[in-house]
Amino acid sequence: MLHGKRGMIKAFGDIYKGKKVLVTGHTGFKGSWLCVCLLELGAKVTGYSLKVPSNPANFDIIGLQDKLKHVQNDVRNLESLKKVFDDVLPDVVFHLSAQALTRPSYDIPQETFFTNLGGTVNILECIRKSNSVKAAVIVTSDKCYQNVEWLWGYRENDRLGGDDPYSASKACAEIACHAYIKSFFSKDNAPRISTARAGNVMGGGDWAADRIVPDCVRAFSKNEPLVIRSPKATRPWQHVLEPINGYLLLGANLLKNNRMVAGESFNFGPSNKVNKTVEELIKEFIKVWSSGKWSALNDKAKVDKKESTLLMLNCDKAFQYLNWHTILSFPETIKMTAEWYKSFYGGEKDMYGLTVKQINEYLYMAKSHGLSLLD
Numbered sequence: 055m056l057h058g059k060r061g062m063i064k065a066f067g068d069i070y071k072g073k074k075v076l077v078t079g080h081t082g083f084k085g086s087w088l089c090v091c092l093l094e095l096g097a098k099v100t101g102y103s104l105k106v107p108s109n110p111a112n113f114d115i116i117g118l119q120d121k122l123k124h125v126q127n128d129v130r131n132l133e134s135l136k137k138v139f140d141d142v143l144p145d146v147v148f149h150l151s152a153q154a155l156t157r158p159s160y161d162i163p164q165e166t167f168f169t170n171l172g173g174t175v176n177i178l179e180c181i182r183k184s185n186s187v188k189a190a191v192i193v194t195s196d197k198c199y200q201n202v203e204w205l206w207g208y209r210e211n212d213r214l215g216g217d218d219p220y221s222a223s224k225a226c227a228e229i230a231c232h233a234y235i236k237s238f239f240s241k242d243n244a245p246r247i248s249t250a251r252a253g254n255v256m257g258g259g260d261w262a263a264d265r266i267v268p269d270c271v272r273a274f275s276k277n278e279p280l281v282i283r284s285p286k287a288t289r290p291w292q293h294v295l296e297p298i299n300g301y302l303l304l305g306a307n308l309l310k311n312n313r314m315v316a317g318e319s320f321n322f323g324p325s326n327k328v329n330k331t332v333e334e335l336i337k338e339f340i341k342v343w344s345s346g347k348w349s350a351l352n353d354k355a356k357v358d359k360k361e362s363t364l365l366m367l368n369c370d371k372a373f374q375y376l377n378w379h380t381i382l383s384f385p386e387t388i389k390m391t392a393e394w395y396k397s398f399y400g401g402e403k404d405m406y407g408l409t410v411k412q413i414n415e416y417l418y419m420a421k422s423h424g425l426s427l428l429d
Contacts, residue, residue, distance in 0.1 A: 066427055069306045071096035074142055074186070078129055078177065079150030080122070081106045081113040083260040084193075087294050088148060090409055091302060093121055100142045102135065103151060104128045108268075112259025115398065116406040129173035135180050143186035146305055149177045150193045152224075157264045159220035170223035171230060178234040178247075187245045189308035191301050192231050196253040196290070196323060196367050198224040207326075207368030210251075210319045228319065235317045246308040246316040250301055253323040253367055256387065257294035258394020258409065266332055270339050270346065271395050280348040285333035290323045290366055293387045295416045296380045297322040303376045303426060315375055323367030324380045328387070338385060342392035377426035381419055390416075 075092050079085040080101025092099050099122040106113050113119070123142070127134040129151040152170050153159060159166040174192060181187045199208040200215030214229065216222030231249050239247050256267045266282065273280040300322035307315045330338075340346040372378040382390070390412060397408055421427055 066095055066302065066306065068096070069309055070146075070302075072098065073145045073309075074098045074100070075146045075148065076100050076102060076138065076142055076144035077148045077150065078102045078173075079152060080118070080124075081111065082150060082154070083107075083112055083257070083262060084255060084294055084298065085148075085150045086112040086116065086118055086259060087257065087409070087413075088150070088298050088301065089118060089122060090116065090406070091298060091413060094410055094413065095302075097146075099123070100125060100138065100144065102127065102129070102138055108261040108263075110261055112409075115259060116409055118406075121406075129176060130168055132176045132179065135176050136183070139180045139184050139186075144184075145186060145188050146309065147177065147181060147187055147190040148193065148301060148305065149174065149190065151177075152193075152195075153220070154195075155262065155264050156197070156218055156220045159218055159223070163219035166219045167223045167226070170220070171226040174227040175230050178230065181245050181247070182234065182238050184245070189305055190245060190247045191305050191308070192227070192247065192249045193301065194227050194231075194249055194251050195221075195224040196251050196321070196365060197221040198228045198251055199365075200225075201365050203365070205366075207323070207366040208321070209368045210321060210371055231319075240317065246311065248304055248308060248315055248317065249319040250297070250304060251319060251321050251323075251367070252297035252300070253290035253292060253365070255292055255294040255297060256391045258391060258398070258412070259405075260294075266335060267339070267391060270336060270343075270348075273348075274340075274343050274346040275395075275399050277345070280336065280346065281351060282332060282336070282348060283351050285331060285336075285350045287332050288329050289332070289335075290329050291335060291384065291387060292324040292328060292380055293382050293390055293416070295413060296324065296382065299416070299420060299425070300372060300376065300378045303378055307376060318371075318375070320372045320376070321367040321369045322372055322378070323369050326366065328380065328382075328384045329366055330384055334384075335388065338388040339392055342389050343396065377424075379423075379425070381423045381425065382416075
């Protein structure tokens with residue numbers, strides 16, 4: 055099995071070792087896990103984010119602020135963002151900053167568009183004017199597709215769109231990336247940019263509102279019943295390490311000047327076997343948690359903020375170009391997630407160490423499944 059920092063460096067070679075990496079949204083759930091991976095790979099990480107999104111939050115629990123350069127500001131602030139680029143001179147950029155929730159986007163539509171579209175344009179503009187950036191992965195969402203809830207997965211060339219502010223803002227961000235790539239990043243000496251579209255993720259350290267796993271944890275840790283809106287809604291569940299592995303592989307290929315991936319978009323989602331209903335997720339989580347009760351809202355209850363009930367991704371492109379696919383079964387995904395939270399609520403003091411342990415366990419499984427880990 056892989057152990058500690060040596061294991062991760064062996065898994066990914068030295069591609070990130072010593073690289074100056076800027077991660078926007080590093081205080082968020084997914085961003086904090088990405089930063090741990092990069093730190094353990096030997097990167098010099100700078101994080102840029104407006105705030106810690108919740109209390110508690112993974113960023114605080116694992117003490118990430120003491121392990122990287124932490125910049126607190128708004129991705130919509132171009133002047134501040136430009137200063138960070140000038141000071142850090144990043145080699146690689148991972149852009150994850152976002153207003154990341156569908157239901158709140160109905161309440162703050164302008165902020166959602168300004169953050170998800172305007173913030174992405176600011177990042178692209180800073181990259182365009184940078185002399186240091188060699189590669190960038192712009193993370194959007196699986197919800198960037200015009201979702202007609204068909205039974206097969208969306209491919210990267212399917213129509214973009216969105217019926218809610220969040221989905222539409224992510225489609226707009228994808229269009230902006232395409233325009234910048236075609237207009238400014240197509241020459242041989244230009245930074246190499248790609249976009250990444252991932253589905254719903256879970257894992258330890260997420261306490262965001264309106265997400266089913268954090269809702270489970272908040273309720274079950276207090277021995278309170280969980281009340282949910284849509285038990286039959288189907289989601290492409292995956293552990294947070296699945297798409298992060300894809301982001302790292304994509305970034306590494308861009309750094310290695312793989313022209314097949316530069317300027318492209320990639321889906322990072324689970325197989326159809328892991329498309330489960332919310333009800334199935336809750337029942338599996340209760341098995342690992344060993345307790346918990348739940349109920350659904352009355353069918354007649356008003357739900358005025360529409361969310362899609364079915365959305366799947368086709369990830370053949372990521373498999374063909376990057377040799378990437380998900381490896382965890384649905385029970386394995388739930389088990390790894392629930393065990394992180396059980397350790398936290400059980401009083402574990404070294405949650406950073408536990409997080410690294412789970413990363414290395416995942417990489418060991420990925421390697422045993424034949425995934426490309428850049429040996």
